[in-house]
Amino acid sequence: MNSTDPKNVVLSFLEHLRTRDFSAAYGLVADDAVVWNAVTGDMTKSQFMQLGAKTLEQCKSGWNITILGLTTEGDRVAVEADGFMQLSDDSTYDNEYHLLFKVRPDGKIFTFKEYMDTAKAIRVFGQL
Secondary structure, three states: OOOOOHHHHHHHHHHHHHOOOHHHHHHOEEEEEEEEEOOOEEEOHHHHHHHHHHHHOOEOOOOEEEEEEEEEEOOEEEEEEEEEEEEOOOOEEEEEEEEEEEEOOOOOEEEEEEEEOHHHHHHHHOOO
């Protein structure tokens, strides 16, 4: 398996999030990356890491992703997925996602866009 292949990088990133190996997941993100989601807008890598820590404080499990579709073209990887988390209060968080990644030739993610049902996210996590 080619560790810098965009598809493999993205699949590794998502697997690290699922297993709560955040240091490995964030290690795949370039220091100058731009991360965007439909609730927060643009974030730096540092802000993304802080958001991840804040969100996961409320979770018992990692971010379990079921990939429904994946398309790779050049440095771009698009993922359609269902996501699930078991929360600390024993409730659950389910959402549907479209994730768009761009991966550099060195295997670092330099763009990550996360589209989701924002009403569901805000209902569970508040206005992040």
